[in-house]
Amino acid sequence: MVAENTRFQVQEIGQHRYVLHERRAFASTPAQGQQVIIRYQAGQATAQATKIRAGRESR
16 A cells, blocks of 8 residues: 555555555555555455565565
8 A cells, every 4th residue: 555545545556557445445444555455345345465575476
């Protein structure tokens, strides 16, 4: 997550591309600066932390 305000969180998904996520979709919002994979199911978002290894993200 690269930025946030009271309504949205911004996730960089690569090559200067970003996605806005509504904060209310999360039961627990990820921290700014945290590397996460976000999945949606039935309108609810879940964030899974990732680890960075040798320039690649893994779960």
